[in-house]
Amino acid sequence: MALVDRALVLNPNFARGWHIGGLLRVWAGQPDPAIRHLDAALRLSPRARIGTSANLIGTAHFLARRFDQAVPNLLLAIQDDPGFPSPHRCLAACYAHMGRIDEAREIVGRLRMMAAPVMPDVSHFRSAAHRDLLLSGLRSIADE
Secondary structure (H helix, E strand, O other), X not given: OHHHHHHHHHOOOOHHHHHHHHHHXXXXXXXXXXXXXXHHHHHHOOOOOOHHHHHHHHHHHHHOOOHHHHHHHHHHHHHHOOXXXXXXHHHHHHHHHHOOHHHHXXXXXXXXXXXXXXXXXXXXXXOHHHHHHHHHHHHHHHOO
């Protein structure tokens, strides 16, 4: 993160740097700074595909337990790239934590149709609480 932050000091208009800074902050367990970085990236590069940023913003809201704000971003990410499993996993876990079990099951069904594992490797998340939040939501649906 320090290298990305340094690059942004040198060039505050570096949209990709803001995006990478957001990604790293999601992984580091800093959802609100991640969202600020990703919003800056989208402002600086409005023509860029938004799926990856929407996925990360949705994931950040999910990790902050703002499930109602996570859902529209994750749905947008899925719309932009329907074959990318990451937003599907986060959305299924989000729905499970919201008690929207039927919708969570539907998303897990889509994951299985993609031949993507339902339970991902979450070792890139530094926070054990964040890893558990995602996995517990998925476990509650995938085990049925």
